[in-house]
Amino acid sequence: MSRSIRLLNLLQLLREYRYPVTAQVLAERLQISQRSVYRDIETLRAQGAEIEAAAGLGFQLREDFLLPPITMNETEIEAIVLALNWLNYIPDQALKSASTSVLAKLNAVLPEHRQQLLQQTTLRAINVWLPVDEALVEQVRLAIRQQVKILVDYADEQQTISSRILWPFALGYFNDRIVLAAWCELRDGFRHFRIDRIQQLSLSQELYPQFKQQLFQQWWTQEVCRSTTDKN
Structure with a gap:
């Protein structure tokens, strides 16, 4: 994996966590060393990413510097959250992970007043599936x-x-x-x-x-x- 791809993957992981995440967790998710995580965090900061570090808690992306804000109304946000939530129940781990990633990206590009709506939406779709591989x-x-x-x-x-x-x-x-x-x-x-x-x-x-x-x-x-x- 090239370093540029690794940096993008790290940035995406930070988007997915709404609370501080430790270097150990990031290293395990990316399958790299914690030392590489610290180096990559500094590189992202140098490129403009606002990544805070809390002692004993980890890192948190405060402001996404790559993705521009987009506009959605309340109903559109509810529709997306409902669909992504439904994906969390299907028996397909790759799509479950993708739904989490999409939600994090959406949260990163929405204006602040829409982010709050995204986080507070309580519409849910729940399915019980027959066991499959x-x-x-x-x-x-x-x-x-x-x-x-x-x-x-x-x-x-x-x-x-x-x-x-x-x-x-x-x-x-x-x-x-x-x-x-x-x-x-x-x-x-x-x-x-x-x-x-x-x-x-x-x-x-x-x-x-x-x-x-x-x-x-x-x-x-x-x-x-x-x-x-x-x-x-």
Whole structure:
């Protein structure tokens, strides 16, 4: 990791903490030494960052010097907070971490009078999800992003397991479950797969032959009005 990237990552971590955070915690999050943290803090200060140090408590970013203020009304702020809060409950650690990062960035760019509203908003979205392998969920998102085929062992309603080669192009978050929309080579058609029923998954290096947007549009036209229950 280059030092410039490390400095940006450190700045982002400081944004995420509303209270002082120790050099030890920052070092563990960034996987660097505490000595490097202290050096990087001084570098950021020299570049204009207002970072306070409290003895025994740690460091706190008081004013973000990189991001300009943006304007949002009360309803827009509530909508964003509600959506990001919902992300904190989904079984996907990467998206949970991303929601925390986005909230910290938002707090950094809002005018002071809007920051207070952001911190005081009490709208909440709470979901209870069926247990899934969070690493597997992240793999599915990665496959969709990269538009590569995946190989899965899938258990249907009767617990019959079949091996499939899929072209994953969309994920749907439905109440208590996550559903994958994909083209199934075995069935030669669109199918829906509950993530909690995928027993094993491996990423292929092979791109599927269409863009995910094209597959999504075809699926939307043919399947969106049908039930999203598993029909495999």
